[in-house]
Amino acid sequence: HGVLLSEVRRPRGMMVLVNPQSGQGQAMALYNRHIQRMLTEADIPHTLFITERQNHARDLVRSADLTEWDALVVLSGDGLLFEVVNGLMDRPDWEKAIQTPLGILPGGSGNALAASVHHYTRASPVWGEDLLTSCGFLLCKGLVSKLDLVSIRLASGARLFSFLSLAWGFVADVDIESERFRPIGALRFLLSTLLSLASLRVYQGKLAFLPAESERESSSAGLCGADSRLPDRLLVPLEQPVPQDWTQVEEQEFVLVLAMFQAHLDEDLRAAPDARVDDGLIHLFYVTGGVSRLMMLRLFRAMQSGKHLDLGCAHLVYRRARALRLEPLSTAGVMTVDGERVEYGPLQAQVHRGAARLISA
Numbered sequence: 001h002g003v004l005l006s007e008v009r010r011p012r013g014m015m016v017l018v019n020p021q022s023g024q025g026q027a028m029a030l031y032n033r034h035i036q037r038m039l040t041e042a043d044i045p046h047t048l049f050i051t052e053r054q055n056h057a058r059d060l061v062r063s064a065d066l067t068e069w070d071a072l073v074v075l076s077g078d079g080l081l082f083e084v085v086n087g088l089m090d091r092p093d094w095e096k097a098i099q100t101p102l103g104i105l106p107g108g109s110g111n112a113l114a115a116s117v118h119h120y121t122r123a124s125p126v127w128g129e130d131l132l133t134s135c136g137f138l139l140c141k142g143l144v145s146k147l148d149l150v151s152i153r154l155a156s157g158a159r160l161f162s163f164l165s166l167a168w169g170f171v172a173d174v175d176i177e178s179e180r181f182r183p184i185g186a187l188r189f190l191l192s193t194l195l196s197l198a199s200l201r202v203y204q205g206k207l208a209f210l211p212a213e214s215e216r217e218s219s220s221a222g223l224c225g226a227d228s229r230l231p232d233r234l235l236v237p238l239e240q241p242v243p244q245d246w247t248q249v250e251e252q253e254f255v256l257v258l259a260m261f262q263a264h265l266d267e268d269l270r271a272a273p274d275a276r277v278d279d280g281l282i283h284l285f286y287v288t289g290g291v292s293r294l295m296m297l298r299l300f301r302a303m304q305s306g307k308h309l310d311l312g313c314a315h316l317v318y319r320r321a322r323a324l325r326l327e328p329l330s331t332a333g334v335m336t337v338d339g340e341r342v343e344y345g346p347l348q349a350q351v352h353r354g355a356a357r358l359i360s361a
């Protein structure tokens with residue numbers, strides 16, 4: 001159902017954004033070793049932009065003349081693409097800008113979208129530089145799909161656009177904890193997982209969601225306000241109770257809450273194996289308090305092949321949703337969106353099916 005980039009393409013070329021600090025600092029070497037040759041052989045003109053600081057990519061994309069580029073490609077982890085997506089949404093012409101095809105080349109230590117895109121080809125899993133060349137090949141092929149975006153509203157009123165994941169509790173702690181192990185690369189997630197298991201915590205909070213089966217297109221109130229970008233018609237203000245057809249989760253003790261918008265949580269963890277690039281779904285997982293450390297270990301081991309739901313763990317729940325509300329009651333904690341830390345507090349989210357475009361399988 002995709003279209004070929006060459007069909008929509010004015011032959012202009014790709015903007016390739018490289019974060020030289022991503023992963024173990026090898027993104028430039030990866031470009032020189034693999035990507036330059038692949039793009040040249042495929043006859044795809046491109047220009048490198050090397051980011052110098054956090055938010056550099058966001059600023060570049062916010063002010064770029066998008067008529068000059070066929071696609072915006074990121075050679076980094078998921079964090080840099082998060083900046084690109086939000087930079088596009090910052091623009092006054094966001095509606096057109098967000099239609100610019102995006103591309104992902106794994107050069108970071110958190111390469112979940114790249115692993116998801118490879119998974120959608122149905123090829124057997126690959127890692128590291130093999131994943132890079134697989135994604136490089138898909139980029140050269142240039143098949144453009146729609147990509148879901150999830151609008152996330154924080155208590156401060158800030159709004160984020162996410163393509164990958166929202167995490168609270170165990171997974172978010174691991175993600176942030178792992179920053180200090182950056183020198184060991186992708187293994188940093190495994191190491192942090194083991195450490196976080198040793199000090200397994202339970203978080204208090206309230207979780208509610210709109211099940212995917214719901215026919216509803218909008219709530220009576222809706223949440224639009226002054227911000228006209230992708231109106232969240234399924235949400236009502238945080239001060240109001242969730243609408244009647246939402247499911248309020250009974251439990252209020254969570255080890256983790258994880259909302260997935262693509263298949264992979266990182267290169268090694270296939271958290272939502274059935275997810276597709278534009279399925280319009282929030283794949284919502286939560287683990288309730290009382291789960292044993294051994295079971296958590298088994299769940300994360302099984303997740304490496306996407307088999308965690310087969311373990312029949314009574315503490316693990318999986319639901320498909322279109323919107324959710326999460327209200328932490330524990331005062332301190334970590335929340336991440338696409339692996340990046342965001343302000344801690346109540347939030348709401350709604351999926352916008354196919355709101356962006358991605359060069360994919």
Ligand code: ADP
Pocket residue numbers: 019020021022023024051052053054055056076077078079080081083107108109110111340
């Ligand atoms: P990784 O998967 O290794 O974490 P990311 O692409 O997620 O790689 O990048 C991590 C963070 O680095 C992002 O928050 C991004 O804003 C930031 N960043 C981008 N360029 C630079 C730079 N030149 N120096 C330091 N940080 C940068």
Ligand code: MG
Pocket residue numbers: 077078079080108110339
């Ligand atoms: Mg990252």
